[in-house]
């Protein structure tokens with residue numbers, strides 16, 4: 001049985017459809033990513049799966065339990081780290097942890113083995129109020145609190161947003177270790193570079209899933225050779241690319257334009273008077289796949 005099954009789930013706020021007929025399944029022990037920009041509907045999906053929000057249509061199960069009928073049982077077995085900092089700012093690190101353990105009728109001691117690797121990193125600050133911790137430390141404490149009742153499924157809503165790059169990397173290493181403990185993890189992120197760290201991902205935009213697969217399979221399905229293109233006049237280059245009959249797709253990507261095309265693009269750019277032209281094949285990223293899927297939708 002899959003750990004999470006989502007079947008045509010919907011959420012409508014007033015006249016805004018935030019989650020539109022979303023379906024996916026997450027295997028036991030999988031690290032599954034919901035990847036999409038702000039407002040894509042990730043938080044609404046998490047809140048429905050953790051029984052904090054009622055769906056307006058469709059159904060979903062967590063560990064075989066229905067998110068509407070069996071909400072009490074799900075709350076016991078699921079761990080949830082909301083996007084916004086959820087801890088008690090005026091309580092210390094150890095008070096927060098004890099509080100969450102008590103709510104779930106357990107003790108820190110009983111489940112210490114599960115959080116040990118993470119907790120020892122914040123233990124030197126255990127007497128410090130949560131509100132006075134750095135972003136990375138708050139995130140580690142929030143993860144310990146979400147784990148303290150030994151959940152079978154862990155929901156992490158944008159755990160790395162607003163966290164420095166080193167802490168982001170450390171956080172993903174912690175998730176890899178938790179996976180070894182057979183905990184199913186569903187994590188959302190707006191950072192496309194984090195998609196590669198998941199076993200499988202769902203790309204989501206405007207409440208709809210655009211694609212679900214392993215990151216490697218999504219990248220492999222990109223149909224064209226992708227090129228990174230540069231010129232001395234980047235602004236003009238982008239305009240020329242957009243108007244060119246040879247170009248299938250083009251968009252700014254860091255200091256380059258990412259382009260797919262047929263024919264002799266260099267000759268065309270030369271003819272347009274552009275200088276310092278560079279055209280080189282470049283590896284496809286998840287972000288390129290996302291942009292392609294968005295363009296197909298429009």
Ligand SMILES: Nc1ncnc2c1ncn2[C@@H]1O[C@H](COP(=O)(O)OP(=O)(O)OP(=O)(O)O)[C@@H](O)[C@H]1O
Nearest residue numbers: 013014016018036037038039040041042043044045
């Ligand atoms: N309570 C609400 N009332 C009205 N609209 C809402 C409500 N909650 C969310 N929305 C809207 O639904 C859409 C999806 O929001 P949601 O928070 O689920 O997305 P998200 O991908 O988690 O993005 P974010 O990172 O911004 O939270 C957005 O357009 C948002 O403005």
